[in-house]
Amino acid sequence: MIRQPITPRTGGEAVVRALAAHGVDLLFGIPGTHNLEIYAHLAQYGIQQLTPRHEQGAGYAADGYARVTGRPGVVLTTTGPALLNAAAAVGQAYSDSVPLLVVSPGMPLRHPRQPTGLLHEMRSQTEALRGVAAFSHRVSSVAEIGPAVARAFTLFRTERPRPVHLEIPLDLLGSAEACPEPPSAPERPPAQAAADTLTRAAQALRDARRPALILGGGARGAADQCLALAELLDAPVVTTANGKGVVAEAHPLSLGVALHSPEVQRWLADRDIVLAVGTELAESDFWCAPPELGGTLIRVDLDPAQMYAGQPADIALVGDAATVLGALHPLLAKAERPTPERAAPERPAVTALRAARDLPTRQRDARWIPYLQAIRAELAPDAVITSDSAMCCYYGALPHLPVPPEGRYLHPTGFGTLGFALPAAIGAKAACPDRQVVALSGDGGFQFTAQELATAAQYGFPLPVVVFDNGGYGEIRDEMAARGDEPVAVDLPSPDLPALARAYGGHGLRADSPDALARALRAALVTPGPTLIVIPEERS
Known part of the structure; x- marks a missing residue:
C-alpha cells in the first residue's frame, strides 16, 4: 500500500480540524491578536462562532449550550486576561459536572521563564486553569493537537464530564507541520455496576419499608428509569438543584428541590433506605452541613470517588445512571418480598410534607x-x-x-x-x-x-x-x-x-x-x- 503524504497544516487549522472531527459546529469566543489563526479556519470546517461581549459570558453561554444539548460547549479565548476572564465559568462547570472545552493560545514554546513583557504574558496559564478544570494541557507540537483534543472528548464521553483547558503555544498556531488525521475519541458502552452488587441493592430496596430517592444532576439522563423505580417502590423523590425536574415536580411522589428544608432533612433521617443517584450529597445541596441519613445508603454514580466522599455508600453502584437503574428494575420485580408488608403508601404523606416544607418560609417566599x-x-x-x-x-x-x-x-x-x-x-x-x-x-x-x-x-x-x-x-x-x-x-x-x-x-x-x-x-x-x-x- 502506498502511503499518502501527510499534508502540512498550521496549528490553528489543526485545532479547528480536530474540533470538527468531534462534531463541533458552534463555539463561543472573542477574537484577539493571538487567536486569529484559529478564527481564520472556522468557516472552512463549518464551525460557526457566537461572539459575546466578555469571555466570562462566553464560558457561561457554552455551559448553557452543553447543559441543554448534552454535548461539550467550546470556548475560544486569546491569551492572558481573556483566559482568566473565562476562569469563573470553568470553575462553575467543574462544580456542576458540565463538559466544557476551553482553547487558548499560550506563550511560545521557548518563551523564557523570566518575564519579557510580551503581550498578555503571565507566569503559567496551565497552572492557573488546573485549579478550576479537570486538566489543563499545553501541547508541544502541531501533531499533538489532534490527540490532545481527542483526550478531552474521551473524558467527556467516558468519565464524569468536567471542563478541560487546552493551550496552543503562539509559535505553533502559525507554523505548518506534517499533521496526520485527527484521532476520534473512542465510544464506550455505558458503564454497568457489578452484578452481585446490583442483586444486593435490589434485595435491600425490596426489603425497605420507608424508601426515598435523592436525584442529582447525574440522574438527568435517567428520568424514565428514576420515575419507574419511584413508582415501583412507592418511594418519595427529592432532588438537588441540578436534578430539578428529573421527575415531574407535579407528580404525587415528588418533593421537588427540598434538601434544604429542615422538615425534609428530618424525614430523610427516618428513612430505612435512601437511593441517591448522581449527587454529591454536599453542603451546597443541603445548604448546611450534610445531615446523617437514616438506614442504608445506596449510591449510583459514574464517578467511583463519590462512593466514599461525604457520606460513604453502604452499597456502591458505580456506573451510568440509566444503565444501572434499568438493570435494577427487573431485579426488584423478581426479588423476594419481605415478610412484613411495606409501610402504608407514601403519597398522602408527601402532600403533608410539602406543606410542612413550605410553612417556615411562607412569609418570605x-x-x-x-x-x-x-x-x-x-x-x-x-x-x-x-x-x-x-x-x-x-x-x-x-x-x-x-x-x-x-x-x-x-x-x-x-x-x-x-x-x-x-x-x-x-x-x-x-x-x-x-x-x-x-x-x-x-x-x-x-x-x-x-x-x-x-x-x-x-x-x-x-x-x-x-x-x-x-x-x-x-x-x-x-x-x-x-x-x-x-x-x-x-x-x-x-x-x-x-x-x-x-x-x-x-x-x-x-x-x-x-x-x-x-x-x-x-x-x-x-x-x-x-x-x-x-x-x-x-x-x-
Whole structure:
C-alpha cells in the first residue's frame, strides 16, 4: 500500500480540524491578536462562532449550550486576561459536572521563564486553569493537537464530564507541520455496576419499608428509569438543584428541590433506605452541613470517588445512571418480598410534607410565588429556564417554579457564581432556537454580565430576562442584619435597567404585578431580541 503524504497544516487549522472531527459546529469566543489563526479556519470546517461581549459570558453561554444539548460547549479565548476572564465559568462547570472545552493560545514554546513583557504574558496559564478544570494541557507540537483534543472528548464521553483547558503555544498556531488525521475519541458502552452488587441493592430496596430517592444532576439522563423505580417502590423523590425536574415536580411522589428544608432533612433521617443517584450529597445541596441519613445508603454514580466522599455508600453502584437503574428494575420485580408488608403508601404523606416544607418560609417566599406562577403559566412544558445566585431563584424558583422532565432549569450550584443566567440563556437559545428560553436574576447578579444583552440583540434571540430588583445584594444584606451588623456596601442605587436594555438594542419595561409580568412575558417570547422585565421589590 502506498502511503499518502501527510499534508502540512498550521496549528490553528489543526485545532479547528480536530474540533470538527468531534462534531463541533458552534463555539463561543472573542477574537484577539493571538487567536486569529484559529478564527481564520472556522468557516472552512463549518464551525460557526457566537461572539459575546466578555469571555466570562462566553464560558457561561457554552455551559448553557452543553447543559441543554448534552454535548461539550467550546470556548475560544486569546491569551492572558481573556483566559482568566473565562476562569469563573470553568470553575462553575467543574462544580456542576458540565463538559466544557476551553482553547487558548499560550506563550511560545521557548518563551523564557523570566518575564519579557510580551503581550498578555503571565507566569503559567496551565497552572492557573488546573485549579478550576479537570486538566489543563499545553501541547508541544502541531501533531499533538489532534490527540490532545481527542483526550478531552474521551473524558467527556467516558468519565464524569468536567471542563478541560487546552493551550496552543503562539509559535505553533502559525507554523505548518506534517499533521496526520485527527484521532476520534473512542465510544464506550455505558458503564454497568457489578452484578452481585446490583442483586444486593435490589434485595435491600425490596426489603425497605420507608424508601426515598435523592436525584442529582447525574440522574438527568435517567428520568424514565428514576420515575419507574419511584413508582415501583412507592418511594418519595427529592432532588438537588441540578436534578430539578428529573421527575415531574407535579407528580404525587415528588418533593421537588427540598434538601434544604429542615422538615425534609428530618424525614430523610427516618428513612430505612435512601437511593441517591448522581449527587454529591454536599453542603451546597443541603445548604448546611450534610445531615446523617437514616438506614442504608445506596449510591449510583459514574464517578467511583463519590462512593466514599461525604457520606460513604453502604452499597456502591458505580456506573451510568440509566444503565444501572434499568438493570435494577427487573431485579426488584423478581426479588423476594419481605415478610412484613411495606409501610402504608407514601403519597398522602408527601402532600403533608410539602406543606410542612413550605410553612417556615411562607412569609418570605410570598413575594415571589405569584410572579413565578405567572411565569409557569406562560411557558411551554419544554421551556428552558436559567437562573442566577439570587434570592428570587434559590429561595423562589428552585422550590416554587415546577419544571417537567421535558423542560430544563439551569442553576449555578456549588461554585455559586453570579452573572450566570443571561449568558447561559443565550447559549441555550443558540442550541435550541425553537424552544422557549427565559433568564431569571436579581439586580445585583444581572449586572455582572448585563453587557450580554448586546449579544442577544445582535443575534435576534427572543429572550425574556426577568430581573427582581431589591436595590443591591439582598442576601448579604440579610446576613449582615442576622449578625447584628450595620449593612455596608450592599445598598446599591438601581439604574434604569429597562433603559439599559433599550440602549443595547433590546426592549425593557417594568412589571408591577403578576398579570403585568404575564403580558410582558407573552410578548417577549415572540419578540426578536432580549426583553428585560424588571420587577421592583421592597428591600427586606
